[in-house]
Amino acid sequence: MRFDDHRVVITAAGRDFGRTLAIHFADLGAEVFLSARTLAGAERVRDEIRGRGHERVHAFACDLTDPSSIREFATGVARHTDRVDVLINNGSRYLSGPDLLSASDADVVDTLASGGTGTVLTVKNFLPLLLNSPKPDIVTMISACGTPGHHRSDAHDAFYAAKTAQTGFTEILSKRLRPRGVRVISLYPPDFTNPDPLSEDWDKTPRGPKDPLTAQSLVDCILFAVSQPRDCFIKSFHFEQV
Numbered sequence: 001m002r003f004d005d006h007r008v009v010i011t012a013a014g015r016d017f018g019r020t021l022a023i024h025f026a027d028l029g030a031e032v033f034l035s036a037r038t039l040a041g042a043e044r045v046r047d048e049i050r051g052r053g054h055e056r057v058h059a060f061a062c063d064l065t066d067p068s069s070i071r072e073f074a075t076g077v078a079r080h081t082d083r084v085d086v087l088i089n090n091g092s093r094y095l096s097g098p099d100l101l102s103a104s105d106a107d108v109v110d111t112l113a114s115g116g117t118g119t120v121l122t123v124k125n126f127l128p129l130l131l132n133s134p135k136p137d138i139v140t141m142i143s144a145c146g147t148p149g150h151h152r153s154d155a156h157d158a159f160y161a162a163k164t165a166q167t168g169f170t171e172i173l174s175k176r177l178r179p180r181g182v183r184v185i186s187l188y189p190p191d192f193t194n195p196d197p198l199s200e201d202w203d204k205t206p207r208g209p210k211d212p213l214t215a216q217s218l219v220d221c222i223l224f225a226v227s228q229p230r231d232c233f234i235k236s237f238h239f240e241q242v
């Protein structure tokens with residue numbers, strides 16, 4: 001599976017799963033446009049990827065709670081390319097604590113803004129570039145918390161609300177963008193193990209039937225979904241919890 005002809009945008013790729021995706025897509029030949037909340041964070045991952053011999057990687061700052069920052073990210077990407085093939089909405093602040101009263105108002109605002117508003121505005125700003133692609137895909141890392149009736153996470157209610165906002169948004173987007181050739185692919189994972197893809201743990205993480213879901217399997221799901229022929233519109237991935 002190669003992605004030499006793909007231009008991929010990834011939000012919140014300064015660490016954890018976003019970084020993992022950036023490293024994998026670059027290793028498979030894609031041109032990667034990655035953002036992190038700080039430019040320094042994005043440049044760190046860009047340099048890591050360049051150190052692996054991939055020059056077609058670009059770093060941007062993008063704070064998903066700040067509409068002007070999202071606009072500048074899209075404008076910056078447009079200076080390098082007239083099309084984007086895959087947009088991955090990976091960024092979303094996590095907030096823990098099952099007690100509604102445990103979080104400050106500022107934390108609630110920030111959590112909803114990064115996951116909810118930030119996702120809507122990122123798609124809005126990148127849609128013109130996606131529509132220039134012959135094979136556009138929008139991939140969103142939601143969460144089991146975005147599934148109706150889910151209650152097994154210790155995440156804060158505001159995180160549930162942010163993930164549910166992503167669910168509502170991607171559901172309608174999927175219907176409305178299908179006629180325009182854009183696939184909207186959403187993942188609803190429960191907590192997953194997130195080893196460093198450049199460490200030995202990546203190949204050693206247990207992946208048996210009694211083990212929790214791994215970042216490795218989520219990368220495999222995303223690569224599989226975006227590499228299918230266009231008639232195969234995989235709309236969502238749901239996972240049974242252990």
Ligand SMILES: NC(=O)c1ccc[n+]([C@@H]2O[C@H](COP(=O)([O-])OP(=O)(O)OC[C@H]3O[C@@H](n4cnc5c(N)ncnc54)[C@H](OP(=O)(O)O)[C@@H]3O)[C@@H](O)[C@H]2O)c1
Pocket residue numbers: 012013014015016017018036037038041062063064065089090091092093094114141142143144188189190191192193194
């Ligand atoms: N890990 C899990 O078990 C799990 C389970 C289900 C779903 N998910 C979802 O999968 C995605 C990736 O998960 P993860 O575990 O890698 O996330 P994570 O470790 O919680 O990291 C969150 C990422 O979001 C970024 N972020 C937070 N606020 C932001 C903002 N205002 N603007 C831009 N970026 C912001 C962080 O950037 P900084 O480095 O600047 O803080 C970080 O890169 C998230 O959407 C998460 O909700 C994760």
